[in-house]
Amino acid sequence: MKTTIEKFAGDTEGVSYELTVFRFKGTSKTAPSAYIQAALHAGELPGVVAIHALMPKLRAAEAEGRILGDITIVPAANPVGRAQYVFGELEGRFHLGTRTNFNRDFPLLDRPDKAALPPPPRNATVDVHLKRLLVGLSVGHDIVLDLHCDDEGVPYLYVPAQLWPAMQDCAAAMGVEAVILWDGESGAAFEEAAIHPWLQLPAEKAPLEGRVVTTVEFRGLADVYDRYARTDAEGIYRLLATRGVIGDAKAARPRKFSGVAAPIDRVELISMPRAGAILFHVEPGRSVRKGARLATIVHTPGEPDGSIDILAPQAGYVLTRVSKRSGRAGDDIIKLIGEARSARPKAGALED
Ligand SMILES: [Zn+2]
Incomplete structure (x- = not known):
């Protein structure tokens, strides 16, 4: 060597x-x-x-x-x-x-x-x-x-x-x-x-x-x-x-x-609809059904309607999530490999 x-x-x-x-x-x-x-x-x-x-x-x-x-x-x-x-x-x-x-x-x-x-x-x-x-x-x-x-x-x-x-x-x-x-x-x-x-x-x-x-x-x-x-x-x-x-x-x-092998157009980038604190309900490696709760965003703490759930757009496999527990509106926080093509597939690389 x-x-x-x-x-x-x-x-x-x-x-x-x-x-x-x-x-x-x-x-x-x-x-x-x-x-x-x-x-x-x-x-x-x-x-x-x-x-x-x-x-x-x-x-x-x-x-x-x-x-x-x-x-x-x-x-x-x-x-x-x-x-x-x-x-x-x-x-x-x-x-x-x-x-x-x-x-x-x-x-x-x-x-x-x-x-x-x-x-x-x-x-x-x-x-x-x-x-x-x-x-x-x-x-x-x-x-x-x-x-x-x-x-x-x-x-x-x-x-x-x-x-x-x-x-x-x-x-x-x-x-x-x-x-x-x-x-x-x-x-x-x-x-x-x-x-x-x-x-x-x-x-x-x-x-x-x-x-x-x-x-x-x-x-x-x-x-x-x-x-x-x-x-x-x-x-x-x-x-x-x-x-x-x-x-x-x-x-x-x-x-x-x-394991799971999928074309990149099946990857769902799950983003935050509102800014706030992130409560994850799923971990990487888990399979989820369509509509499963992936995370809850607490956007207006203390108010009865101060949080919003993020649901799986289709059945799939949770590949990754972010390590931070706060984010801005639009931030991608989960990569989910769907069973079908994403309705919003990302061309090229998944991240900037
Ligand atoms: Zn890298």
């Missing part, structure tokens, strides 16, 4: 950033290669601790000559966001200098080759340089995992629709509860940047069966625990073994995905 530190300059004098990259060299020329990064949204740490738990397993596999394909790992992909504390709170989702989501506006290459990366725009800011660096490190790998987390939620994946159902074995290996299949554009999220170059090639030249691209949502922001880190590291390891990046027959035994 080789460790390198990628250094890049900030936008002001005296400021620079470092990105740690671990690389394992595979022993087989035909085995698929893998790229794994965590905390592109810098405050989302379940994936970081999962990688920390995964590394000893990879080092052991390397010592035993069982690393077959090249593996590149970036355990903390966003040192720029990681440093953005505002009044004591970490803002790791949007770059403060440009108000741009760190997981949008990645360069979309026309072929899976680092040489296809266009030169940076003349006025590129540090977040743009970071995105180019991450695309350069990841492009060309057969398997790309981008480890995130939701606010409060079950473990689930976003997967490009073109890779489903071929990626069922991966979802089963990871042990996730749900899979959201997306199509078209996602605002050039990292996941889109990872699959886009392959989709530009003729299918016979770049068969999609062997490809794995996913945004992994490892539960919620506060689910940073040793037991989850170990479970999630096991899941990633099983995926790598299942797809032949690591030699481990026991970990690679075939599994069937039994």
Whole structure:
């Protein structure tokens, strides 16, 4: 295993950033290669601790000559966001200098080759340089995992629709509860940047069966625990073994995905009709019938008619909810995977 530190300059004098990259060299020329990064949204740490738990397993596999394909790992992909504390709170989702989501506006290459990366725009800011660096490190790998987390939620994946159902074995290996299949554009999220170059090639030249691209949502922001880190590291390891990046027959035994898999247009974003305090009646992972009470918003405390119930627009599965307990009118507070297409489907990414 080789460790390198990628250094890049900030936008002001005296400021620079470092990105740690671990690389394992595979022993087989035909085995698929893998790229794994965590905390592109810098405050989302379940994936970081999962990688920390995964590394000893990879080092052991390397010592035993069982690393077959090249593996590149970036355990903390966003040192720029990681440093953005505002009044004591970490803002790791949007770059403060440009108000741009760190997981949008990645360069979309026309072929899976680092040489296809266009030169940076003349006025590129540090977040743009970071995105180019991450695309350069990841492009060309057969398997790309981008480890995130939701606010409060079950473990689930976003997967490009073109890779489903071929990626069922991966979802089963990871042990996730749900899979959201997306199509078209996602605002050039990292996941889109990872699959886009392959989709530009003729299918016979770049068969999609062997490809794995996913945004992994490892539960919620506060689910940073040793037991989850170990479970999630096991899941990633099983995926790598299942797809032949690591030699481990026991970990690679075939599994069937039994969770919920749904196209993104079945996701109901449940929003607040009024501002106020949120009383949730459901937790992520629960199935609900149409009309079930999902939450009550207390908008005028103390008054007899001071609260309003939010009901499920259709039967479905509660995927996530927000961790805050207050909100504004219009705020989305629950993601529900409906049994049918949403009457108000969201195009592209579900969140800003
Ligand atoms: Zn995220």
